[in-house]
Amino acid sequence: MNKDRGGIGKRTPYSYRPGNSALHRLPAWVKLLALLGISTAAFFAGFPALAAGAVIVTAGALSAGIRPWELLRGSKPLLIMIGFVILLRSIAGDSLTFSLSGCADGLLFGGTILVSFSAGALMFSVTTMTELKDSLGKIERILRLPLAAGIKKLPFPWARRVLFHVEQPRLSLGISLMLGFLPRFFEVWESVTAAYRARAGKRGISQIPAVIPPVIEQMMAKAGETASALESRGFMLK
Numbered sequence: 001m002n003k004d005r006g007g008i009g010k011r012t013p014y015s016y017r018p019g020n021s022a023l024h025r026l027p028a029w030v031k032l033l034a035l036l037g038i039s040t041a042a043f044f045a046g047f048p049a050l051a052a053g054a055v056i057v058t059a060g061a062l063s064a065g066i067r068p069w070e071l072l073r074g075s076k077p078l079l080i081m082i083g084f085v086i087l088l089r090s091i092a093g094d095s096l097t098f099s100l101s102g103c104a105d106g107l108l109f110g111g112t113i114l115v116s117f118s119a120g121a122l123m124f125s126v127t128t129m130t131e132l133k134d135s136l137g138k139i140e141r142i143l144r145l146p147l148a149a150g151i152k153k154l155p156f157p158w159a160r161r162v163l164f165h166v167e168q169p170r171l172s173l174g175i176s177l178m179l180g181f182l183p184r185f186f187e188v189w190e191s192v193t194a195a196y197r198a199r200a201g202k203r204g205i206s207q208i209p210a211v212i213p214p215v216i217e218q219m220m221a222k223a224g225e226t227a228s229a230l231e232s233r234g235f236m237l238k
Contacts, residue, residue, distance in 0.1 A: 012073075012074070012183070012186045012187050012190045013073045013074030013075070013121060013183075013186040013190075014074070014120065014121050014124040014125075014182050014183040014186050015124070015125070015183055015186070015187070016124060016125060016126075016127070016128050016129075016183075017064070017065075017066065017125045017126065019064055019065060019126065021063055021064045021065060021126070022063060023060055023063055023064045023122075023126045024064060024126045024127075026126075027135055028127050028131040028132045028134070028135035028136075029135040029136065029138075029139055031123050031126065031127055032123065032127075032132065032135070032136075034056075034119075034123075035119050035120060035123045038053040038056060038057065038115065038116070038119045039053075039115075039116040039119060039120075041053060042111075042112045042115045042116055043112055043116070046108075047108060050108065050111050050112055050115055053115045053119065054111070054115050054118075057071070057115060057118050057119050057122055060122050061118075061122055061125075064122070064125065064126050066122070066125055068118070071117075071118040071121040071122055071125070072114065072117070072118060072121075073121070074186050074189070074190070075114065075117055077208065078113055078114070078117060082106075082109070082110035082113060082114070085106050085109055085110065086103060086106030086107060086109075086110060087106075088106070089102035089103060089105050089106035089109075090102050090103040090106060120182070124182065124183055129179070129180050129183075132179060181219070181222075184219070184222060185215075185219060188215050188218045188219055188222070189211070189215055191218075192211050192214045192215050192218065193207065193211055196210060196211055
C-alpha cells in the first residue's frame with residue numbers, strides 16, 4: 001500500500017476504513033437509508049436541508065475518526081465542474097453582467113453535489129460491501145416471503161418457474177453490484193492516474209481525456225469478470 005508523508009496508508013476515495021465506532025457498528029441498511037435521505041433532502045429541500053446534511057456528515061465523520069475533508073478525496077473533477085456551473089450561472093444574459101442570484105444558485109448546486117459525494121464516501125468508509133450485501137439480502141427476503149408463500153399455493157404448472165425467479169436475490173444483488181462499482185471506479189481511476197503521471201503525463205484538466213479511455217476499458221473488463229463469476233456460481237441462471 002502506498003504511504004502518505006505522515007506514514008498513514010494512502011486510501012482511494014470511497015474505500016473502507018476499518019474501525020469499531022458506533023457508525024461502523026450501525027446496520028448497513030440504516031446507513032444506506034441515511035445516505036438516500038441526506039442526498040434527497042439536499043437536492044429538493046433547499047439550503048436548510050443542505051446545511052443540516054453537511055452537519056450530519058461532518059459529525060458522522062468525526063465520530064468515526066475520519067477527518068471530514070478526507071471525504072472529498074477524489075472530488076477534483078466535481079470541483080472543476082462545479083466551478084464551471086457557478087461561472088455560467090453568475091453571468092446573466094447577453095449583457096454578460098454578474099448575477100448574484102445566479103451565483104447563489106450555482107453555489108447551492110455545488111454544495112448539494114459535494115454533500116451527497118461526502119455522504120456516500122462516509123457510508124463506504126464505515127461499511128464493507130459484504131455488510132451491505134447481507135443487509136440488503138435480509139430486507140429482500142423479508143419482503144419476498146409473502147409473495148413466495150402466495151405463489152406456492154397456486155395450482156398452475158408455471159408457478160414453480162415464477163417461484164424460482166422470485167426466490168432469486170435479484171434486487172439486493174443488483175443494488176450491491178451497482179454500489180460496489182463505485183469504490184472500484186475510484187480504485188481504477190487512481191491506478192490509471194498514477195500510471196499516467198509515472199510516464200510524465202501532464203497534470204490537471206489536460207490529463208482527463210488521456211485517463212478516461214483506459215478507465216472505461218478496465219471498468220468494462222471488471223464488469224465482465226463479475227458477470228463470469230456470477231455465472232460460474234449459478235446466479236441469475238434459468
